């Protein structure tokens with residue numbers, strides 16, 4: 318049955334237009350991305366716009382100083398394209414996951430703009446920067462298995478993105494030892510949350526097998 322979207326187009330019309338757009342863009346996108354044509358799109362764009370403004374002055378630590386916003390958008394994309402995740406709250410939380418930890422954003426601000434559910438997922442994946450780095454890393458290992466299903470999904474995609482980034486380029490000031498330590502620590506966190514999503518678990522296991530098998 319075809320339904321009408323906020324754009325006033327039927328789902329069928331919308332999907333066929335999306336397929337064209339995807340083909341025209343020359344990308345390999347999974348069919349899941351076609352659902353971006355539905356009424357979630359305004360919320361997704363609003364969320365990306367919010368995160369982009371918050372991260373506007375930040376760069377990643379790679380030698381190219383990639384804009385920081387590439388990371389949360391990439392994490393959301395991994396969830397959709399590789400994890401098959403369609404839960405809007407999870408996608409929004411992924412886009413917002415570093416706003417409180419790494420910018421002046423407050424949980425109150427998030428709650429006002431995105432509601433309690435999205436904010437609580439972000440809260441679950443936000444490290445307390447008042448603690449030492451050692452304490453934060455230890456807490457991630459200790460608490461991983463107690464997180465909600467939604468928070469585990471964001472955590473998995475976040476780690477996939479960071480591990481792939483580490484394979485691509487060493488952040489400035491890092492050496493091979495630090496990269497190795499990050500993989501060891503990330504595996505300790507991730508092995509406890511594989512149950513949340515089989516496809517994402519397979520991505521993580523592949524990353525660890527390839528890295529430690531070198």
Ligand SMILES: Nc1nc2c(ncn2[C@@H]2O[C@H](COP(=O)(O)OP(=O)(O)O)[C@@H](OP(=O)(O)OP(=O)(O)O)[C@H]2O)c(=O)[nH]1
Nearest residue numbers: 376377378379388415418450475476479480482483488499
């Ligand atoms: N691989 C990679 N990571 C980068 C880059 N730029 C920034 N990061 C961030 O650095 C953090 C990992 O570095 P660490 O030394 O372990 O942590 P730190 O930022 O607290 O010092 C990750 O953030 P985090 O929120 O602390 O994530 P996580 O440590 O909880 O996984 C990651 O998102 C980059 O170019 N490559």
